[in-house]
Amino acid sequence: MALLNNIGALTQAFDQEMELDPRVVLYGEDAGFEGGVFRATKGLQEKYGKKRCFDTPLAEAGIVGSAIGMAIYGLKPVVEIQFSGFVLPAFNEIVAHAARYRNRTRGKYPLSMVIRMPYGGGIRALEHHSESIEALFAHIPGLKVVIPSTPYDTKGLMIAAIRDPDPVIFMEPKRIYRAFKQEVPEESYTVEIGKARIVQPGSDLTLVAWGAMVREAQKAIDLLADTEISVELIDLRTISPIDRDTLIQSVKKTGRFLVVHEAVSSFGPGAELISLITEEAFLSLEAPPTRLAGYDIPVPLPKGEHHFMITPKKIVSEIKRLIAY
Amino acid sequence: MLSKTYDPLKKKRLEILSPEGKVTKPNLMPKIELETIRKWYETMVFARVADQKALQYQRQGRMLTYAPSIGQEAASLGAVVATEERDWLVPAFRELAAWLHKGAPLEKLFLYWYGNEAGSLLPASVRMLPISVPIASQFTHAVGLGMAIRYEEKDEVVLAFCGDGGTSQGEFHEALNFAGVFQAPVIFVIQNNQFAISVSRRDQTRSETLAQKAVAYGIPGIQVDGNDLFAMVAATQEAVARARAGEGPTLIEAVTYRLGPHTTSDDPSIYRSDEEVEAWKEKDPILRLKRYLLSKKALSEEEDQQLYKDFEEEINVIFSQVESSESPDLEEVFSYTYDSLTPTLKKQLETAKQFLGGGE
Numbered sequence: 275m276a277l278l279n280n281i282g283a284l285t286q287a288f289d290q291e292m293e294l295d296p297r298v299v300l301y302g303e304d305a306g307f308e309g310g311v312f313r314a315t316k317g318l319q320e321k322y323g324k325k326r327c328f329d330t331p332l333a334e335a336g337i338v339g340s341a342i343g344m345a346i347y348g349l350k351p352v353v354e355i356q357f358s359g360f361v362l363p364a365f366n367e368i369v370a371h372a373a374r375y376r377n378r379t380r381g382k383y384p385l386s387m388v389i390r391m392p393y394g395g396g397i398r399a400l401e402h403h404s405e406s407i408e409a410l411f412a413h414i415p416g417l418k419v420v421i422p423s424t425p426y427d428t429k430g431l432m433i434a435a436i437r438d439p440d441p442v443i444f445m446e447p448k449r450i451y452r453a454f455k456q457e458v459p460e461e462s463y464t465v466e467i468g469k470a471r472i473v474q475p476g477s478d479l480t481l482v483a484w485g486a487m488v489r490e491a492q493k494a495i496d497l498l499a500d501t502e503i504s505v506e507l508i509d510l511r512t513i514s515p516i517d518r519d520t521l522i523q524s525v526k527k528t529g530r531f532l533v534v535h536e537a538v539s540s541f542g543p544g545a546e547l548i549s550l551i552t553e554e555a556f557l558s559l560e561a562p563p564t565r566l567a568g569y570d571i572p573v574p575l576p577k578g579e580h581h582f583m584i585t586p587k588k589i590v591s592e593i594k595r596l597i598a599y
Numbered sequence: 600m601l602s603k604t605y606d607p608l609k610k611k612r613l614e615i616l617s618p619e620g621k622v623t624k625p626n627l628m629p630k631i632e633l634e635t636i637r638k639w640y641e642t643m644v645f646a647r648v649a650d651q652k653a654l655q656y657q658r659q660g661r662m663l664t665y666a667p668s669i670g671q672e673a674a675s676l677g678a679v680v681a682t683e684e685r686d687w688l689v690p691a692f693r694e695l696a697a698w699l700h701k702g703a704p705l706e707k708l709f710l711y712w713y714g715n716e717a718g719s720l721l722p723a724s725v726r727m728l729p730i731s732v733p734i735a736s737q738f739t740h741a742v743g744l745g746m747a748i749r750y751e752e753k754d755e756v757v758l759a760f761c762g763d764g765g766t767s768q769g770e771f772h773e774a775l776n777f778a779g780v781f782q783a784p785v786i787f788v789i790q791n792n793q794f795a796i797s798v799s800r801r802d803q804t805r806s807e808t809l810a811q812k813a814v815a816y817g818i819p820g821i822q823v824d825g826n827d828l829f830a831m832v833a834a835t836q837e838a839v840a841r842a843r844a845g846e847g848p849t850l851i852e853a854v855t856y857r858l859g860p861h862t863t864s865d866d867p868s869i870y871r872s873d874e875e876v877e878a879w880k881e882k883d884p885i886l887r888l889k890r891y892l893l894s895k896k897a898l899s900e901e902e903d904q905q906l907y908k909d910f911e912e913e914i915n916v917i918f919s920q921v922e923s924s925e926s927p928d929l930e931e932v933f934s935y936t937y938d939s940l941t942p943t944l945k946k947q948l949e950t951a952k953q954f955l956g957g958g959e
Contacts, residue, residue, distance in 0.1 A: 299750065325750065331780055336739055336773035343743015346728065349750060351743075363769065370733045371740070377935040378729045380720035384938065415936050439938035468941065515941035 277455040280446070283425035284314040287432035288352065290462045292322050295350065298436060300327045302337055302354030310354055312392060312451055334364035338389060342371050345385040350436060358393035358445065359402035365410075372441045373416030388435045392448035394486055394536050395573050396583060404573035406485075406537035411443045412514040412546070418442045419513040420467055423488035425456040427511060430465030438467060447485035454489075470517040472524070476506035479530035479593055482521065482547060484510040487534050487584060494589035503597055513543055521547065522554045529560035530596050534584055539567035561599035566592045601627070601837050602819035602849065607810035612822045612854065615829040618882045620890025622829070629832045633897045639680060639700075639828065640888050640898070641906060643672040646696035647885055648910040649705055650859070653712065656918060657863045663714045668695040670826075670858030673884030674790045675760065676700055677831020678851070681839050682758050682786075688727040689741040689759035691734070693790060693857075697760070701727050705914065709921045716927060716935075734795075735765030738774035738787065745783025745848070756784040756842040758835075764795025766809050772816075775850065779816040784842035786835060787850045790825060792857035797870040813850035825853025826884040856882070929955060 278286065292298045300315055306329035309316030319327040330337050334355055341351035355361045361368075368389065376384040395404035411419045418440055422428040428446075435442040473488065474495065483491040488509045495505050506524050510517070525531050531551045533544040544565030551563045566584060574582055605611040615624050622628050650667035657665045668675065675694035679701055682688070688701045698708060702725040710718025711730065719729055731737035741759035748755045765771050766789060778785050789809050793800045806812060813820025819841070823834045831853060838849035856879040860867050867876075880886075892898035933940060933948050940948065 331773075331776055333773040333776065335736075335770050336742070336777045339736065339739020339770060339774065340743035340746055340777055343740040343745070344747045344750075345743075346740065347744050347747030347751070349747050366733060366736055366770070367739060370736060376937070377716070378719055380716060381935055382720060382723065383728070418937075515937075515943055518942045518946070 275457045275459055278425045278429075278458040279452045279455050280422070280425050280428045281312060281314050281451050283428040283458055284432060284446070285316060285318070286458070287429045287436075288315060288318055289321070291433055291436045292318065292326060294462070297348065297350045298326070298352060299344065299349055300352045300354070301330050303330060303332050303356050305329060305354045311356055312448065315354065334360055334362075335367050338364040338367040338372065341387050341389070342367060342375065342385060345387040346375070346383045350386055352388040352390065352436060355389060355391035357403050358391040358407055359405055361389075361391055368411070368417070368443075369414050373414045376440070377416065384439055385441045386437075386439050388432075388442045388444050390444040390446060392451070393445045394447045394449055395579060396449040396486060398576040398579070401575065404579070406535065406568065408445055408513045409537055409541065409543050412543060416440070417514065418467055419445065420511065421445045421447065421485045421513060422511065423447065423450070423485055423509050425458050427465050427471070427509075429458055430463050431467065431511065433462060434464040434467050437464065442467070445485070449486040450489060465511070468512045468515045468517055470511055470520040471509045472520070473507040473509050474505070476504040476528065478504045478528055478597060479532060480506050480508060480521070480524040480528045481589070481593070482508045482510055482531070482533045483535070484513065485536070487536060490584055490586050491534055491589060493586035494593065497586055497590050498593065503593060505593065516547070516550065518550060518554070521550060525551050525555040525563075526558045529558050531559070531563035532566060532592055532596060533564070534566045534589055536568050536584060538570045539565060540570050542567050561596040564592060564596060601834055602821040605821050607808045607820050607822050607852070608814060610807060612824060613830045613834055614824040614827055615833060616827045616887055616891060618887050620887055620894055622891070627833055628829055629836060631832070633895055636888070637892060637897050639676060640885075640892055642700055643676055643696050643885050643888065644906050645910050646672050646676075646699055648907060649914050650695060652911065652914045652918065653709065654859070654863065661922065662709075663712055664862045664864050665712050666692050666862045667859040668693045670879065670883060671790055671792055671855045672696040673828040673831055673888070674788070674825035674853035674855045677828045678758055678786065678788050678835045678853070681832050681835035682756060684726075685755050686726065687741070687744050687755065687757040689737050689744070689757060690728065690730055691737065691760045691762060691765065691790075692730045692732060693762065693792070694760050698727065701725055703727055706917050706920055709918060710924060713921050713924075715924055717924065735761045735768035735771040735774075737761070738765075739770050739777070741785050741787070742774045742777045742781070742783050745778060745785040746781050748784055749781070754843060756786060756839050758786045758788065760788050760790060762795060763789060763791040763793065763800050763803055763809060764798065765789065766812060767803055775813070775816045775818065775848070778848035779818045782845065782847035784845075785848040786838040786842060787848060788835075789850070789852045790855055791852050792855050794857055794861070794867075794871070796861045796865060799870075808852060810850060810852035818848050818850060820850040820852070822852045822854060825855035826882050826887060828884060828888055855884070858883070
C-alpha cells in the first residue's frame with residue numbers, strides 16, 4: 275500500500291500495464307518528455323524509452339486516428355488529449371471510426387484503445403478548459419465512458435480500460451487530480467467497468483454523482499449529519515454502459531432520486547438516468563426524480579465560475595426539498 | 600530517384616505508356632513479365648465489367664447507391680501491385696481493381712453495396728481496412744498502422760487512398776504531418792479524378808498540383824499519369840522501396856478521370872461537358888493497356904471480347920448469389936457494437952424480440 279493521489283494512481287497504472295504488456299504505448303501532446311501538462315505520464319519515457327511513451331505533433335484527430343491504426347494492428351494505444359475541450363477536432367475519428375470499427379469490420383478489427391482527457395471545472399482555468407462533456411461520448415454507441423473519483427478507482431479503472439476489448443473514453447476530473455490521497459494497493463488490480471459503487475448506504479434518498487462531484491456529495495451528506503435524513507450515495511464510475519441494476523435497486527429502496535453533475539443540464543447524463551429511474555422504478559417514487567446540474571451556459575471564467583459550480587449547500591438544499599416533497 | 604526528377608514544384612508528371620499504347624520512356628519501364636501485365640489487364644477489365652454491371656443492377660432497383668471506379672482502374676491497381684500480400688491496403692471507396700487484387704472477393708464487395716453488412720467481413724488473411732466514407736479520415740489510420748509496423752519492426756508497408764477532394768480535409772494534412780514526423784512506412788495515393796462530386800479540382804485548392812503538398816511535410820511527392828499503369832507501378836515501387844528501407848512516407852498524385860458518376864445518385868452531365876468526357880475516354884487506362892498488349896501480341900481482339908463476355912457471366916453468377924444471401928437477423932444487428940452486450944443493449948434486444956414475436 276502507498277498513499278497516492280489521482281495522478282500518482284494513473285502513473286502507477288500505466289507503469290504496471292507497460293511493464294506487463296509490451297503492446298501498450300502511450301502518447302499525446304507533451305505526454306512524452308515532459309510527462310504531460312499534469313505529469314500523469316512522468317518518468318515513463320525515461321523508463322520505457324521514446325518508442326513507448328512519446329510526444330506527438332499538436333493535432334488531436336491525428337492522435338486519435340493514428341491510435342485507431344495502431345489498435346487495428348494489435349497494439350494497445352493509450353492516448354492523451356491535453357484537455358477535453360480540445361478533443362473536438364478528433365470527434366470525427368472517435369464517432370465515425372473508433373466507435374464503429376468493430377461493427378464496420380464485423381468483428382475482424384475490434385479496437386482496444388484508451389482516449390484519456392482531463393475534464394471539468396473548479397481549477398480557475400482559461401476558456402475551453404472547464405467543461406464536462408461526458409454526455410457527448412455516452413451518446414455514441416460503441417464507446418465506453420469511464421470517470422473515476424478516487425485514487426483506488428483511478429488505478430483499477432485505468433488498468434481495466436487498457437485491457438478492455440472496446441474503445442474507452444477515460445475522463446479524469448482534474449479538479450481532484452491532487453486534491454487528496456488514498457491508500458492504493460501496490461499490486462495490479464482492476465475495477466470493473468460498468469459497475470457503480472455504493473459509497474455509503476442509506477434509506478431516504480439515492481444521490482448519484484461521479485468524478486469531482488462525489489466529494490461535493492460527501493460534504494453535503496456531512497452537512498446533514500445532525501438531521502434524520504439517510505442518504506445512499508452512489509458513485510456511478512461508468513457513464514456508459516450504465517449500471518442499471520444498482521441504480522434501480524437503490525431507488526426501489528429509497529424512493530427518491532437526485533443526480534448531481536457538472537455537465538450542463540439539458541440533454542445531459544442526468545436526463546438519461548432519470549429516464550431509467552422513471553421507466554424502471556416509477557411506482558417506488560415518493561418525489562420527482564431530479565437533477566442538480568450545470569446551467570445551460572458555457573462555464574464562466576474564474577471570476578464568475580462560482581455561480582456555476584455545484585456546491586454542498588446546493589446539494590443539501592435539493593435533498594431537503596425532495597425529502598419534504 | 601523519380602520523385603527528384605519528377606519534381607511536382609516544376610510541374611513534372613511521370614508518364615511511361617502513351618495513350619496510343621507505346622512505351623515512351625523504356626528506361627523507366629518497370630521490369631514485369633508480359634504474362635503478369637496480361638493478368639493485371641484482366642483484373643482491370645473484370646473491375647470495369649463489375650462496375651458496369653453494378654450500375655445496371657442499381658438502375659434495376661437491385662442494388663443500393665453505388666460508387667463506380669470506371670476510368671480509374673490503373674491508378675488503384677498500379678499502386679497495389681507494387682505491394683506484397685503482407686502489406687496493408689487502406690481504401691477510400693473508389694479502388695475496386697485494387698481491392699480485387701488484394702483478395703477481397705467481389706461477392707463481399709457487392710454484398711456491402713447491396714446493403715448487407717456481412718459484406719464488411721473480409722477474409723482474415725486479407726490485410727485491407729473497410730471502405731471509408733468520411734473523406735480522408737482513413738489516412739490517419741494508415742499512419743497508425745505504419746507507426747505500429749515500425750514499433751514491431753516488421754518489413755511491411757501501408758498503401759492508402761483518397762481523392763482530390765480529400766486533400767482539403769484536416770485529417771489529410773494531420774496524417775501527412777504525422778507520417779513525416781514518425782517516418783511511417785506509408786504510401787499515400789491521391790486519385791485526382793478531377794471532381795469531388797461536382798466541385799472541380801481547380802475549385803478545391805489553389806495548389807498547382809496535389810503532389811506538391813508533400814513538400815510542406817518534408818516528404819517526397821510525385822505526380823503521375825494515373826491512367827498509365829506502368830507509371831503508377833514505377834512510382835509506387837520506388838515509394839515502397841523507400842518505406843521498407845525505413846525512409847518514410849511518399850505522396851503520389853495519380854492524375855486520372857472519373858468517367859462515371861460520383862455515385863448512382865449523381866448526374867455528372869450537369870457539371871461537365873460531353874467534350875471533356877470524350878477527350879478523357881481517349882486516355883482510358885484499359886484502352887491504353889489493351890493497345891500495348893495487342894502490339895506485343897499478348898492479346899487479340901477476339902480474346903479481349905471473350906474476356907468481357909466471360910466476366911459478365913461470372914459477375915452475373917456472383918450477383919445472383921448476393922441476391923439470394925440471407926439478411927442479417929435481429930441478434931446479428933446487435934452483435935458488433937461492443938465485445939459483449941451491455942445491460943441496456945440486452946434490454947433493447949429483449950424488447951425488439953417481443954416486437955418480432957407479434958407485439959406492437
